[in-house]
Amino acid sequence: MKGVVFTEFLDMVESLFGADMIDDIIEDCTLKSGGAYTSVGTYDYEELVLLVTALSKRSDIAVKDLVQKYGHHLFFRFHDMFPTFFEKQNSAFDFLESVHGYVHVEVKKLYPDAALPNFETKNVNENELVMIYRSHCPFSDFAEGLIHGCVEFYDENIEIRVEDKNTKAEFCRVFTLLKH
Ligand code: HEM
Structure with a gap:
Protein backbone atom coordinates (compact mmCIF):
# COMPACT_ATOMS: atom_id res chain seq x y z
CA MET A 1 0.00 0.00 0.00
CA ALA A 62 -14.46 0.61 16.86
CA VAL A 63 -12.01 -0.27 14.04
CA LYS A 64 -14.85 -0.09 11.50
CA ASP A 65 -15.75 3.47 12.59
CA LEU A 66 -12.12 4.63 12.48
CA VAL A 67 -11.56 3.15 9.01
CA GLN A 68 -14.76 4.71 7.65
CA LYS A 69 -13.88 8.04 9.21
CA TYR A 70 -10.47 7.84 7.59
CA GLY A 71 -11.93 7.07 4.14
CA HIS A 72 -14.28 10.05 4.45
CA HIS A 73 -11.41 12.32 5.52
CA LEU A 74 -9.15 11.05 2.72
CA PHE A 75 -11.66 11.89 0.00
CA PHE A 76 -11.31 15.59 0.84
CA ARG A 77 -7.52 15.27 1.15
CA PHE A 78 -7.35 13.59 -2.27
CA HIS A 79 -9.25 16.56 -3.65
CA ASP A 80 -6.62 18.91 -2.20
CA MET A 81 -3.72 16.77 -3.40
CA PHE A 82 -4.95 15.78 -6.88
CA PRO A 83 -7.39 18.54 -7.98
CA THR A 84 -7.09 17.65 -11.69
CA PHE A 85 -8.66 14.23 -11.09
CA PHE A 86 -11.87 15.99 -10.00
CA GLU A 87 -12.27 18.40 -12.90
CA LYS A 88 -14.38 16.32 -15.29
CA GLN A 89 -17.11 15.03 -12.96
CA ASN A 90 -20.15 17.06 -11.90
CA SER A 91 -21.99 14.77 -9.52
CA ALA A 92 -21.38 11.97 -7.02
CA PHE A 93 -22.64 9.32 -9.50
CA ASP A 94 -20.39 10.79 -12.22
CA PHE A 95 -17.41 10.71 -9.91
CA LEU A 96 -18.00 7.20 -8.60
CA GLU A 97 -18.44 5.90 -12.14
CA SER A 98 -15.07 7.42 -13.04
CA VAL A 99 -13.04 5.93 -10.17
CA HIS A 100 -12.13 2.63 -11.80
CA GLY A 101 -11.69 3.68 -15.43
CA TYR A 102 -10.16 7.11 -14.86
CA VAL A 103 -9.12 8.14 -11.31
CA HIS A 104 -7.38 4.91 -10.32
CA VAL A 105 -5.89 4.65 -13.83
CA GLU A 106 -4.27 8.05 -13.30
CA VAL A 107 -3.18 6.98 -9.80
CA LYS A 108 -1.46 3.95 -11.36
CA LYS A 109 0.44 6.25 -13.76
CA LEU A 110 1.72 8.26 -10.80
CA TYR A 111 2.44 5.20 -8.63
CA PRO A 112 3.02 2.18 -10.90
CA ASP A 113 3.24 -0.18 -7.91
CA ALA A 114 -0.12 0.94 -6.44
CA ALA A 115 -2.36 -2.01 -5.56
CA LEU A 116 -5.85 -0.84 -6.48
CA PRO A 117 -9.19 -2.54 -5.94
CA ASN A 118 -11.63 -3.52 -8.65
CA PHE A 119 -14.83 -1.51 -9.04
CA GLU A 120 -17.76 -2.30 -11.27
CA THR A 121 -20.56 0.23 -11.59
CA LYS A 122 -24.06 -0.22 -12.96
CA ASN A 123 -26.17 2.81 -13.62
CA VAL A 124 -29.59 1.27 -12.97
CA ASN A 125 -31.42 4.54 -13.67
CA GLU A 126 -30.83 8.25 -13.03
CA ASN A 127 -31.56 7.77 -9.31
CA GLU A 128 -29.79 4.49 -8.64
CA LEU A 129 -26.17 3.46 -8.99
CA VAL A 130 -24.73 0.10 -7.97
CA MET A 131 -21.00 0.05 -7.22
CA ILE A 132 -19.27 -3.25 -6.47
CA TYR A 133 -15.95 -3.29 -4.60
CA ARG A 134 -13.63 -6.28 -4.94
CA SER A 135 -10.16 -6.59 -3.47
CA HIS A 136 -7.67 -8.93 -1.88
CA CYS A 137 -7.33 -6.31 0.88
CA PRO A 138 -9.94 -6.09 3.66
CA PHE A 139 -10.84 -2.47 2.95
CA SER A 140 -14.59 -2.49 2.32
CA ASP A 141 -15.06 -0.03 5.19
CA PHE A 142 -12.39 2.22 3.75
CA ALA A 143 -14.23 2.21 0.39
CA GLU A 144 -17.47 2.98 2.24
CA GLY A 145 -15.88 5.97 3.96
CA LEU A 146 -14.56 7.29 0.63
CA ILE A 147 -18.01 6.93 -0.94
CA HIS A 148 -19.58 8.83 1.98
CA GLY A 149 -16.93 11.52 1.52
CA CYS A 150 -17.78 11.73 -2.19
CA VAL A 151 -21.52 12.12 -1.50
CA GLU A 152 -20.82 14.87 1.04
CA PHE A 153 -18.38 16.56 -1.32
CA TYR A 154 -21.06 16.90 -4.04
CA ASP A 155 -23.61 17.82 -1.35
CA GLU A 156 -26.26 15.41 -2.61
CA ASN A 157 -29.00 13.56 -0.77
CA ILE A 158 -27.98 9.97 -1.45
CA GLU A 159 -28.76 6.94 0.67
CA ILE A 160 -26.06 4.25 0.70
CA ARG A 161 -27.08 0.62 1.25
CA VAL A 162 -24.41 -2.05 1.66
CA GLU A 163 -24.27 -5.81 1.34
CA ASP A 164 -21.17 -7.95 1.88
CA LYS A 165 -20.48 -10.71 -0.62
CA ASN A 166 -17.04 -11.84 0.56
CA THR A 167 -15.70 -15.11 -0.81
CA LYS A 168 -12.64 -17.15 0.13
CA ALA A 169 -10.80 -15.51 -2.75
CA GLU A 170 -11.67 -11.85 -2.20
CA PHE A 171 -13.47 -9.20 -0.20
CA CYS A 172 -16.57 -7.85 -1.88
CA ARG A 173 -19.10 -5.21 -0.85
CA VAL A 174 -22.01 -4.12 -3.00
CA PHE A 175 -23.00 -0.48 -2.56
CA THR A 176 -26.43 0.59 -3.75
CA LEU A 177 -26.74 4.36 -3.96
CA LEU A 178 -30.22 5.87 -4.08
CA LYS A 179 -30.70 9.52 -4.92
CA HIS A 180 -33.60 11.19 -3.08
C1 HEM B 1 -15.02 7.48 -3.81
C2 HEM B 1 -13.94 7.31 -4.53
C3 HEM B 1 -12.89 6.26 -4.25
C4 HEM B 1 -13.01 5.01 -3.74
C5 HEM B 1 -14.28 4.31 -3.32
C6 HEM B 1 -11.67 4.45 -3.63
C7 HEM B 1 -11.35 3.22 -3.09
C8 HEM B 1 -10.08 2.79 -2.78
C9 HEM B 1 -9.78 1.66 -1.92
C10 HEM B 1 -10.82 0.82 -1.22
C11 HEM B 1 -8.44 1.55 -1.87
C12 HEM B 1 -7.62 0.53 -1.02
C13 HEM B 1 -7.05 -0.58 -1.84
C14 HEM B 1 -7.94 -1.81 -1.86
O1 HEM B 1 -8.98 -1.84 -1.16
O2 HEM B 1 -7.62 -2.77 -2.60
C15 HEM B 1 -7.89 2.62 -2.67
C16 HEM B 1 -6.55 2.86 -2.84
C17 HEM B 1 -6.04 4.01 -3.34
N1 HEM B 1 -6.76 5.02 -3.98
FE1 HEM B 1 -8.75 5.09 -4.24
N2 HEM B 1 -10.76 5.37 -4.11
C18 HEM B 1 -11.47 6.49 -4.46
C19 HEM B 1 -10.96 7.66 -4.96
C20 HEM B 1 -9.63 7.92 -5.06
C21 HEM B 1 -9.09 9.19 -5.45
C22 HEM B 1 -9.92 10.44 -5.77
C23 HEM B 1 -7.74 9.06 -5.44
C24 HEM B 1 -6.70 10.06 -5.76
C25 HEM B 1 -6.87 11.06 -6.55
C26 HEM B 1 -7.44 7.70 -5.03
C27 HEM B 1 -6.18 7.20 -4.86
C28 HEM B 1 -5.86 6.00 -4.27
C29 HEM B 1 -4.52 5.61 -3.88
C30 HEM B 1 -3.23 6.43 -4.01
C31 HEM B 1 -4.63 4.35 -3.29
C32 HEM B 1 -3.51 3.52 -2.67
C33 HEM B 1 -3.01 2.46 -3.61
C34 HEM B 1 -1.97 1.62 -2.90
O3 HEM B 1 -1.89 1.68 -1.70
O4 HEM B 1 -1.18 0.89 -3.53
N3 HEM B 1 -8.61 7.03 -4.83
N4 HEM B 1 -8.91 3.35 -3.23
Missing part, protein backbone atom coordinates in the same frame (compact mmCIF):
# COMPACT_ATOMS: atom_id res chain seq x y z
CA LYS A 2 1.31 3.42 -0.95
CA GLY A 3 2.92 5.50 1.78
CA VAL A 4 0.53 8.39 1.13
CA VAL A 5 -2.24 6.30 2.71
CA PHE A 6 -0.09 5.89 5.85
CA THR A 7 1.15 9.48 6.08
CA GLU A 8 -2.37 10.83 5.65
CA PHE A 9 -3.66 8.40 8.27
CA LEU A 10 -1.04 9.52 10.80
CA ASP A 11 -1.83 13.19 10.03
CA MET A 12 -5.49 12.50 10.82
CA VAL A 13 -4.52 10.71 14.05
CA GLU A 14 -2.46 13.72 15.07
CA SER A 15 -5.25 16.19 14.36
CA LEU A 16 -7.86 14.12 16.21
CA PHE A 17 -5.85 12.75 19.15
CA GLY A 18 -2.55 14.69 19.28
CA ALA A 19 1.02 13.86 18.27
CA ASP A 20 1.65 11.59 21.28
CA MET A 21 -0.99 9.17 19.98
CA ILE A 22 1.13 8.56 16.85
CA ASP A 23 4.12 7.54 18.99
CA ASP A 24 1.90 5.42 21.23
CA ILE A 25 0.28 3.38 18.45
CA ILE A 26 3.59 2.89 16.60
CA GLU A 27 5.08 1.62 19.87
CA ASP A 28 2.14 -0.76 20.37
CA CYS A 29 2.74 -2.47 17.00
CA THR A 30 5.54 -4.58 15.60
CA LEU A 31 6.03 -2.93 12.23
CA LYS A 32 8.44 -4.11 9.55
CA SER A 33 8.88 -0.48 8.47
CA GLY A 34 9.48 0.66 12.05
CA GLY A 35 6.69 3.20 11.49
CA ALA A 36 8.79 5.57 9.36
CA TYR A 37 6.63 6.17 6.28
CA THR A 38 7.26 8.38 3.25
CA SER A 39 4.43 9.25 0.89
CA VAL A 40 6.14 7.63 -2.13
CA GLY A 41 7.23 4.44 -0.33
CA THR A 42 5.28 1.18 -0.41
CA TYR A 43 4.42 -0.78 2.73
CA ASP A 44 2.53 -3.88 3.73
CA TYR A 45 -1.19 -3.00 4.02
CA GLU A 46 -1.30 -5.13 7.17
CA GLU A 47 0.70 -2.39 8.94
CA LEU A 48 -2.29 -0.08 8.47
CA VAL A 49 -4.57 -2.73 9.95
CA LEU A 50 -2.24 -3.03 12.98
CA LEU A 51 -2.11 0.75 13.47
CA VAL A 52 -5.89 1.15 13.25
CA THR A 53 -6.36 -1.75 15.69
CA ALA A 54 -3.95 -0.11 18.15
CA LEU A 55 -5.75 3.22 17.76
CA SER A 56 -9.08 1.49 18.37
CA LYS A 57 -7.82 0.03 21.65
CA ARG A 58 -6.45 3.33 22.87
CA SER A 59 -9.36 5.51 21.72
CA ASP A 60 -12.16 3.04 22.45
CA ILE A 61 -13.60 3.67 18.99
